[in-house]
Amino acid sequence: MSVSYPRLAARTARFTLGIPRDLTVSPDGSTVWFVRTADGVSRTGALWAHDVATGEERVLVDPAALLADGEQLSAAERARRERSREQGAGVVGYATDTAGRWASFALSGRAWAVELASGEVHELPTVDGVIDPRVDPTGRRVAYAADGALRVVDLPGGASSTEPADTALATPDTPTQVWGQAEFIAAEEMGRFRGFWWAPDGESLLVERYDDAPVATWHVADPEHPDRAPVEQRYPAAGTANSDVTLWHVTLDGQRTEVGWDHERFEYLASVTWTEHGAPVLQVLTRDQRTAGVLAVDIADGSTRTLRTLTDEAWVEVLSAPRYAAGGRLVSVEDVTGAPGEEARQVVVDGTPVGPRGWQVRGIVSTHPDAVVVTASQEPTEVQVVRVGLDGSVEPLTSGQAVHGAAVGGGTTVVSRSALDTVGTTFTVHRDGSDAVSQLRVVAEPAPFDPAVTMVSVGARQLRAAVLFPRDHVPGSRRLPVLMDPYGGPHAQRVLASARMFLEAQWLADQGFCVVVADGRGTPGRGKAWEREVLDSFATVTLDDQVDALAGVAERWPDDVDTSRVGITGWSYGGYLSALAVLARPDVFHAAVAGAPVTEWRLYDTCYTERYLGHPDEQPDVYDRNSLMPLAERLERPLMLIHGLADDNVVAAHTLRLSSALLAAGRAHTVLPLSGVTHMTPQEVVAENLKLLQVDFLRTHLDA
Numbered sequence: 151m152s153v154s155y156p157r158l159a160a161r162t163a164r165f166t167l168g169i170p171r172d173l174t175v176s177p178d179g180s181t182v183w184f185v186r187t188a189d190g191v192s193r194t195g196a197l198w199a200h201d202v203a204t205g206e207e208r209v210l211v212d213p214a215a216l217l218a219d220g221e222q223l224s225a226a227e228r229a230r231r232e233r234s235r236e237q238g239a240g241v242v243g244y245a246t247d248t249a250g251r252w253a254s255f256a257l258s259g260r261a262w263a264v265e266l267a268s269g270e271v272h273e274l275p276t277v278d279g280v281i282d283p284r285v286d287p288t289g290r291r292v293a294y295a296a297d298g299a300l301r302v303v304d305l306p307g308g309a310s311s312t313e314p315a316d317t318a319l320a321t322p323d324t325p326t327q328v329w330g331q332a333e334f335i336a337a338e339e340m341g342r343f344r345g346f347w348w349a350p351d352g353e354s355l356l357v358e359r360y361d362d363a364p365v366a367t368w369h370v371a372d373p374e375h376p377d378r379a380p381v382e383q384r385y386p387a388a389g390t391a392n393s394d395v396t397l398w399h400v401t402l403d404g405q406r407t408e409v410g411w412d413h414e415r416f417e418y419l420a421s422v423t424w425t426e427h428g429a430p431v432l433q434v435l436t437r438d439q440r441t442a443g444v445l446a447v448d449i450a451d452g453s454t455r456t457l458r459t460l461t462d463e464a465w466v467e468v469l470s471a472p473r474y475a476a477g478g479r480l481v482s483v484e485d486v487t488g489a490p491g492e493e494a495r496q497v498v499v500d501g502t503p504v505g506p507r508g509w510q511v512r513g514i515v516s517t518h519p520d521a522v523v524v525t526a527s528q529e530p531t532e533v534q535v536v537r538v539g540l541d542g543s544v545e546p547l548t549s550g551q552a553v554h555g556a557a558v559g560g561g562t563t564v565v566s567r568s569a570l571d572t573v574g575t576t577f578t579v580h581r582d583g584s585d586a587v588s589q590l591r592v593v594a595e596p597a598p599f600d601p602a603v604t605m606v607s608v609g610a611r612q613l614r615a616a617v618l619f620p621r622d623h624v625p626g627s628r629r630l631p632v633l634m635d636p637y638g639g640p641h642a643q644r645v646l647a648s649a650r651m652f653l654e655a656q657w658l659a660d661q662g663f664c665v666v667v668a669d670g671r672g673t674p675g676r677g678k679a680w681e682r683e684v685l686d687s688f689a690t691v692t693l694d695d696q697v698d699a700l701a702g703v704a705e706r707w708p709d710d711v712d713t714s715r716v717g718i719t720g721w722s723y724g725g726y727l728s729a730l731a732v733l734a735r736p737d738v739f740h741a742a743v744a745g746a747p748v749t750e751w752r753l754y755d756t757c758y759t760e761r762y763l764g765h766p767d768e769q770p771d772v773y774d775r776n777s778l779m780p781l782a783e784r785l786e787r788p789l790m791l792i793h794g795l796a797d798d799n800v801v802a803a804h805t806l807r808l809s810s811a812l813l814a815a816g817r818a819h820t821v822l823p824l825s826g827v828t829h830m831t832p833q834e835v836v837a838e839n840l841k842l843l844q845v846d847f848l849r850t851h852l853d854a
Contacts, residue, residue, distance in 0.1 A: 155598060155657040160837035162190050165650055168594035169575050170198070172243060176250040176266075179560025182579065182590065183210070183253065183266070185241050190595030194221075194240035197253065197264065202562055202579055205588035210269045213240035213257055221258040224279040243282075247289035248350075248426075252305060254285040254292045261294050263305055274303045276316050281331060282344065286352035287426075291402075293330070293346055293355060298322040300330035300346055300357050302402065319355070319400050326363040326384075333360040333393040335386060338799065339757040340420050340468055350426040354401045354449065356409070358419065364391035370798055374825040383798055388752050388759040388773075389766040395419050397432070399449045407452040416443055418757065421471035428474030431457070435466065439761050442466040444482065458501065460484060464682040465761045469495070475517035479540075483511050483524070485678040493678045497522045497538045505538040510677055516558040523547075523558055530675030531605060531614050531647045535565060551605075551647040564590065568648040570605070573597040575650070601649050601656035608668075608702025614645045615668040615699045616652055618659040619710065631715035631852040633663040634700060634731075634739075638692045639723030640672035640684050640762060661845050662854040664711050666703050670695025684762055686769070688751075689776045693730055697738055714740075715852040719844060721745035722800060722829070725792075726778070729808070732789050733781035741788040741851035743844045746800045746829055749778040749808040753801065782811035788851040790820040792840065794827030820847070 159165065168190035174183045182200040187193065197211035213221065221239055244255040246266070254263045261274040261283040274283075274292060283294035285305070293302045303316040320329040331345040345358040362384040369380035386392045397409040397419060409432070416434035420442070424430040430447040432454065444458035457480055460466045472482035484498045486507070494507035497514075499522070505511075509526040512533060516523045526536045535556040537545040548554040552569035561582045568575045574597075577590035604617045619630065635655055637644050644651065644667050652667070659665040671683035671691050684691050696718070704711045718739050720728045725747030731739040751759050751773050752766050766773045774780060789812075793805035805821065812819050822843065827836060848854065 154838055154842075155653075156841035157834050157838035158595070158598065159654060159657075160834045162595045163193070165190070165573065165594055165597055165653065167191060167193060169592055170577055170590045171195075173557035173564055173566075173577075173590075174244075174246055175557050175559025175562050175564060177248065177560050178250070179562035179581065181250070181266075182557070182562070182564055183244075183246065184590065185244070186591075186593070187240075189593050195242055197241050197244055197255065199266065199269075200579070200588070200590055202581060202588060205579075207591055208269070210253070210264050210266065211241055211255065211257075211262070211271055216262070216271065216273070217258055224259050224281075227256070227259065227279070227281055245284040247285045248287040249289060252285045252289045254283040256280045256283050256294070261292055261303065263292060272306050274305075274316075276301065276303050282346075284346070284348065286348045287350050288352035290352055293319075293348065295328075295330035295345060298328045300355070300400070317402075317404075319402070319404050320357055320359070320398070320406060322359075324361070324363065327359060327361045329359050330357055331360070332358065333362075333395055334384070335392060335755060335757045336395075336419065339755060340418065342419075342421055344422075347422050347424045347430070349424060349449075354399060356422055356424060356430055356447070357398050357400045358422075359396050359398060361394040363394070365393055366390050368801065370796060370801065372826065373795060373823075385798075385801070386756045388754055388756055388763075390756065392417060392437075392756055397422070399447070399452055407449075409447055409452045409454060411443070411445055411454050416441075420468045423471045423473035425474050427476055428478050428480075431472050431474060431480070433468070433472055435468070437756075437760070438764070439465040439757075442468075444472045444480070458482070462678075464685045467495075467678070467681075469511075470514040473514075473517070475499075475522070476519040481514065481517050481522055483514060487678075495677065497524060499540060504540055504542055505544050506542075509536060509544065510675055511536075511538075512674065515556045523556065523563075525555060527675045530643075530669075530673075531645055533646070533675075535563075553646050553648045568650060570603055570647045570649050573600055573649045573653065597650070597653055599653075599656060601652040603649065603652050603656075605645070605647065606703070606706065608706070609698040611671070611695070611698065613668055613670060613695055613699050613702065615666055615703065616645050616655065617703055617707075618652060618655050618665045618667075620660045620662060621656070622660075623710070625707075626709040629710060629712035630662065630664045631717065631848075631854045632700060632703070632711055632713065633658055633665045633848065633852075634696055634716065634718040635665050635667050635724075636670075636696055636718070636720050636727055637722070637724045638668075638670055638672075638696060638720065638727040639688070640681060641674060642723070643669055643673045643675060645669040645673075658845070662849065663717070663852075664703070664707070666699060668696060668699035670699070686763060686772045687776075688726075688762065689730055689734065692727055693734060696727065696731065697735060700738065713738075715854070717741040717743070717848045717852050719743040719745070719848070723748065725800075729778055729789060729791070730781070732787040733778060733784055736784070736787045739787065741848055743790045743792065743847060744805075745792040746794060746797055747778075747791065747804060747808070748800055749804040751776055753804055753807075778808055779811050782808065782817060783815035785812055785815070785817040785819065788820075788847070790822060790844070790847050792822045792824065792844075794824045794829060796826050797829045799829040 170184040336342040365384040371380040418435035445454040469483040725744040729744035
């Protein structure tokens with residue numbers, strides 16, 4: 151019996167299982183280490199080594215060989231993986247020392263280390279509930295977080311000639327304090343998942359301590375099991391208190407010195423780096439995110455000095471963490487202002503932008519004495535790897551209609567490529583700038599079909615959109631209902647030149663729709679002004695762009711698109727946008743499926759919401775204009791609301807409150823609660839039936 155596409159997509163984690171991830175190149179460039187599952191359906195990651203010269207691969211860490219009773223995760227580790235959207239098991243991450251002798255990793259709540267040359271694996275004598283074990287740069291010790299504390303354990307034969315010892319360097323004084331972990335906001339909204347950083351000499355660490363005491367307690371219940379008490383969760387909703395975050399310099403004998411900056415003004419700790427080329431570097435942000443400070447830390451007394459101050463009338467973008475590179479140069483990625491149309495996101499070295507403005511830099515790959523390797527875009531649907539020289543030169547290392555990434559070390563560069571011409575990702579290994587010498591093996595499940603994607607630019611703003619018809623559709627033979635399938639919110643991009651990203655869109659199209667995926671204002675890759683168009687204006691700007699994208703597609707395919715039958719579906723911000731569409735523009739949208747929608751922005755978190763809409767006490771009218779609640783009485787189109795009841799990011803109260811408002815207004819709608827499901831829906835049966843129910847709903851109401 152054939153397996154449906156939705157179930158196959160869930161089983162393969164959208165065909166990402168079996169693809170190498172978390173690549174690290176050894177200091178001498180001879181070896182590439184990475185995590186990969188054994189095949190395209192197993193979720194258990196193993197640590198592998200790829201020999202650059204021969205192309206041979208070997209398993210260094212096989213979780214099945216180490217765990218007799220299967221994997222067990224602590225509540226803290228499950229929460230950490232929810233923040234990072236991690237759906238894997240087994241080895242999901244690792245850290246190496248500077249020389250490439252050791253790698254440390256967590257497995258089933260315990261800390262382990264592997265000698266990378268021999269492959270010998272050691273379980274370290276730690277307490278249970280290990281989170282984020284990281285070997286120190288000199289390869290003598292491993293630091294890790296557990297039960298609110300930051301601990302250090304010796305490696306075999308490392309710091310001590312006696313039996314390896316485990317020591318607590320910092321322990322919480324209260325139940326709400328946690329050492330060595332990133333707080334909710336850092337992990338969920340600033341892309342910082344770490345809470346401690348080793349000194350280059352391995353003799354001390356910088357350690358975050360957060361205290362959730364000021365944060366309001368929410369309760370996430372499990373209605374399917376009324377005998378179970380609700381789970382208490384500290385959630386910093388817009389306008390309320392954040393965690394109290396401090397940073398400490400901690401020596402191996404437990405001496406602690408607090409790192410000082412103006413905490414009252416700069417509430418957010420966005421990033422920390424500590425390289426061999428200089429002092430630790432912090433990036434801190436004000437609560438309104440309009441000012442950022444880049445600070446150097448004096449570890450002797452914990453004082454800081456300001457290296458850079460960045461300001462923006464909307465918000466300062468948190469990009470690749472500023473860091474010291476060779477020669478003590480401070481390297482960062484910043485939005486550089488200029489004449490309209492000439493603003494650019496550039497590499498900045500010691501305060502001076504380098505490279506031409508034609509590239510929008512997305513992130514730093516590696517730094518070198520004479521250059522910085524970055525990912526960057528000229529065309530926003532493509533991502534290239536580019537070498538930016540400190541002399542201002544730019545050398546693209548990749549080209550073509552594709553999404554590229556890279557890992558660099560010791561003269562070896564591994565280039566990943568995912569393109570539109572075929573579903574799949576390749577990893578090509580180059581040595582000393584030569585042609586490919588080998589490739590990493592990919593064992594992902596083959597996709598059951600290749601998406602037939604047409605990439606277009608439509609409307610006055612040249613919105614990038616992907617258009618997909620049923621694979622058996624004959625142009626001009628019939629006019630199909632349209633299904634808009636956006637995310638649509640800031641800081642997330644759906645329209646990229648990667649075929650794998652459109653597998654689900656193609657499956658939806660094959661159900662009898664013209665599917666349109668459109669990126670509007672606020673999405674990455676098109677510069678500062680484009681992204682900041684959404685300031686205070688989620689409801690108008692992002693919805694207007696979906697309307698314009700629809701109009702542009704209809705103009706191009708007048709004989710294939712029926713704009714009298716338009717549906718819209720999405721998840722998270724896409725769920726908000728979908729519900730908004732039928733509430734605010736029933737003249738354009740005729741049915742919607744909204745998954746895990748934010749319906750009232752006062753219920754969403756501080757950092758994300760206040761970045762775009764300001765503080766609710768200072769701009770209540772902005773929150774009212776962007777809320778779905780005042781629109782409830784206007785519903786006249788079919789609307790299905792879907793929500794995981796265990797969602798701790800967009801809590802189920804969003805859907806329940808909108809449903810109550812709709813009911814109070816006498817507006818019929820459908821609610822589909824998902825018991826035990828978080829913001830992710832990885833379960834095969836749930837994922838399959840969820841998609842089938844959505845398609846059935848849309849077909850019924852769009853007469854597809």
